[in-house]
Amino acid sequence: MTGIELFLGEHLNPEKLNALLLLGVVLFGGTWVGRLFQLWKIPQVVGYIGLGLALGNTGLGWIDLTTMSHLQPFSTFALGLIGFMIGGELKIKTIKKYGKQFTTILLMESLGAFVVVSILITLAGWFFFKNWSFAISLGLLMGSISSATAPAATTDVLWENKTKGPLTTIILGIVAMDDAVALLLFAVSTSVVGILMGNGGDVSLVSSLLDLVWEVGMAVVMGAGMGFILYRVIRSFSDEDKILAFSIGAILLLIGLAIFLGVDIILAAMSMGFFITNFAPRRSKETFHLVERFTPPVFILFFVMVGAKLDVKGLTSVTVILAVIYLLGRIGGKSIGAITGSAVSRAPRSVLRYLPFSLLSQAGVAIGLSIVAGQVFLGPLGDTIVMVVTATTFVVQLAGPPLVKFAITRAGEVGLNITEEDLIRQSRASDIADKDIPTIKENADIKSILKIFAERDNLYYPVVNEEGVLTGILPIEKLKDTFIASDISEFLLALDIMDQAEFSCRPDTEASEVRDIFKNRGLSSIPVVDENGIVYGMIEYRRMQQLINRRLLELKSRATALEKV
Amino acid sequence: MELNKIIRPNNCRLLKSNTKTEALLELIDLLEQEGKVTDIEELKREIFYREQIMSTGIGQGIGIPHVRFAGISEPVILVGIKPAGFDGYESLDGEPVKMIFMILVGGEQHKEYLRILSLLVHRLKDETFRTSLTSAESSEAVYAVLTGESH
Numbered sequence: 001m002t003g004i005e006l007f008l009g010e011h012l013n014p015e016k017l018n019a020l021l022l023l024g025v026v027l028f029g030g031t032w033v034g035r036l037f038q039l040w041k042i043p044q045v046v047g048y049i050g051l052g053l054a055l056g057n058t059g060l061g062w063i064d065l066t067t068m069s070h071l072q073p074f075s076t077f078a079l080g081l082i083g084f085m086i087g088g089e090l091k092i093k094t095i096k097k098y099g100k101q102f103t104t105i106l107l108m109e110s111l112g113a114f115v116v117v118s119i120l121i122t123l124a125g126w127f128f129f130k131n132w133s134f135a136i137s138l139g140l141l142m143g144s145i146s147s148a149t150a151p152a153a154t155t156d157v158l159w160e161n162k163t164k165g166p167l168t169t170i171i172l173g174i175v176a177m178d179d180a181v182a183l184l185l186f187a188v189s190t191s192v193v194g195i196l197m198g199n200g201g202d203v204s205l206v207s208s209l210l211d212l213v214w215e216v217g218m219a220v221v222m223g224a225g226m227g228f229i230l231y232r233v234i235r236s237f238s239d240e241d242k243i244l245a246f247s248i249g250a251i252l253l254l255i256g257l258a259i260f261l262g263v264d265i266i267l268a269a270m271s272m273g274f275f276i277t278n279f280a281p282r283r284s285k286e287t288f289h290l291v292e293r294f295t296p297p298v299f300i301l302f303f304v305m306v307g308a309k310l311d312v313k314g315l316t317s318v319t320v321i322l323a324v325i326y327l328l329g330r331i332g333g334k335s336i337g338a339i340t341g342s343a344v345s346r347a348p349r350s351v352l353r354y355l356p357f358s359l360l361s362q363a364g365v366a367i368g369l370s371i372v373a374g375q376v377f378l379g380p381l382g383d384t385i386v387m388v389v390t391a392t393t394f395v396v397q398l399a400g401p402p403l404v405k406f407a408i409t410r411a412g413e414v415g416l417n418i419t420e421e422d423l424i425r426q427s428r429a430s431d432i433a434d435k436d437i438p439t440i441k442e443n444a445d446i447k448s449i450l451k452i453f454a455e456r457d458n459l460y461y462p463v464v465n466e467e468g469v470l471t472g473i474l475p476i477e478k479l480k481d482t483f484i485a486s487d488i489s490e491f492l493l494a495l496d497i498m499d500q501a502e503f504s505c506r507p508d509t510e511a512s513e514v515r516d517i518f519k520n521r522g523l524s525s526i527p528v529v530d531e532n533g534i535v536y537g538m539i540e541y542r543r544m545q546q547l548i549n550r551r552l553l554e555l556k557s558r559a560t561a562l563e564k565v
Numbered sequence: 566m567e568l569n570k571i572i573r574p575n576n577c578r579l580l581k582s583n584t585k586t587e588a589l590l591e592l593i594d595l596l597e598q599e600g601k602v603t604d605i606e607e608l609k610r611e612i613f614y615r616e617q618i619m620s621t622g623i624g625q626g627i628g629i630p631h632v633r634f635a636g637i638s639e640p641v642i643l644v645g646i647k648p649a650g651f652d653g654y655e656s657l658d659g660e661p662v663k664m665i666f667m668i669l670v671g672g673e674q675h676k677e678y679l680r681i682l683s684l685l686v687h688r689l690k691d692e693t694f695r696t697s698l699t700s701a702e703s704s705e706a707v708y709a710v711l712t713g714e715s716h
Contacts, residue, residue, distance in 0.1 A: 060581075233710065262620075263605065443618045443619050478675060482679060484676060484679040484680055484683060485679040485682050485683035485686075487679070487683060487686060487687065488682050488686045491621070491623050491629070492682075493618060495615060495617055495618055496633075497675070563593055
């Protein structure tokens, strides 16, 4: 080996790709690809998963199993954050409002998928393997796995599109809760399969159910406990940085404990979020807002890892056919269940129509359960399940998010969950200015100025010269002051009593910048002028707030209106 | 507010100028000598801009050029008298302007500005007061009439 080869081997060895460099590549590339997909109107999460596919097992293989195991904690962390954020959206008030619809639809769609997939896979399994107990086992296990819906990719689309309304609420509730149904079905199925396949010794029904009670019950108790602690502590904090650090610390502590005790991570984090949002509503809004701003890099990493993990190279024709049957059965079962459930519980029409499109996603829990099945039932049964679930996850993770987007768009819920901050971020000076404001000429006398003030409720008017160029602002206080000199008011002109226009902005100035000028300079109005100084309009702080509030109310009432359809 | 405290003897003059422009410049020169104004050229521009938009001749021989000007910290009243009147000083009643009261205040002194204007105009409504001003024979006499020390 020459010196150069030695040097290169030492310094450019891909196996020495350190974790930070990989993180950088994933976040940098992920954000870029996500943005590209957004431009193509495809949910960004598809881009992240696609990048993962390209870099991981299925594609180039840059992210190998060792790297993935190194980065596993980040994925778990992401699941914890997702659980926490979903929990934060589940307000008791909303649950009460949708309670009946929610439970009915949840049970119908998860059981629908379970029943249909179980039957279809059992029949197909018998056709391929000519063994009833094998076929029934395969059917039951796949059926129970099919009932789970992954929250991550689905909620990411909801958050990206700022949705609000009945469909959003039902989706959030269902994707968060049907994992519990899936775990229950899987626990029962495993026991039945254990008996059918003759290795029932270590998977008795009772111990499976006890496991389940521990996994779910403990998660809820731990989450609520940690939520209580977090609530007590942030109550005395006012510093945002500290609240953020402490909240993230609490989430990490909780999911760390959950892993240690072998309980469900998402449920635990969700229960914490649920506790905070319902028992400390005043402080929680801020906390969730802070945590939300922290999530993007973790989520990008998580979804890239989801893509990287999928390996579809070992597929056989039998597994492909089974995967297609599983996929169709799952979609069919969930759709029938969702539609029947919505109809029976008299859910809004948008839920009935579009919920089926929103329940495709399958990821963590399904893959996790398939791996459990693979470890408990060694041999063809376990292997087939792992292959089929992996292959179908591949398909639904890419097809699911665009369908969710389609559903929420058609349901009219996109953009209804916009905050004041979002609204300002999206606007420019031209959007918030009074464009039809009359200008006051410099030589206008008090009488004609009074007339303008009397006809409109603006408190500030732009003053212009002969050419229409802005020279000042006339606030109502200055007009009021002329009462001091009422006997000379006929000699006074706008020029005499106006204020200098210290700040002005252009129509395309960003609204956030305008707001900052208002806040930092303590101004009440800012004129908007074009590049020649000609007045385009006027922004009054008071009227800007009114406009924003009106727009927010409008969006809120649109969301409320959706419930009545 | 006491007008007498604002009016200073040095700022009251019988003017030599014959025209409005000269008269205004002569009054501004008084300020320049005191050195209290930072940007005298800018002040001139503002005074003339105001006159260009509309003359400050308010009738009865009175002219009150006035501006709020950032380069001034205390209100100033400059008084210029010319019994023969100034050429080119348009006024509401068409009568020649014989008395100029130039009022200058700081940029933020809006209320003071209006008070001074109001008080001054109120005092000038008295015809005998106006007559004694225009018949004053020296700058000192102008000051004395204005501040009531001649009575």
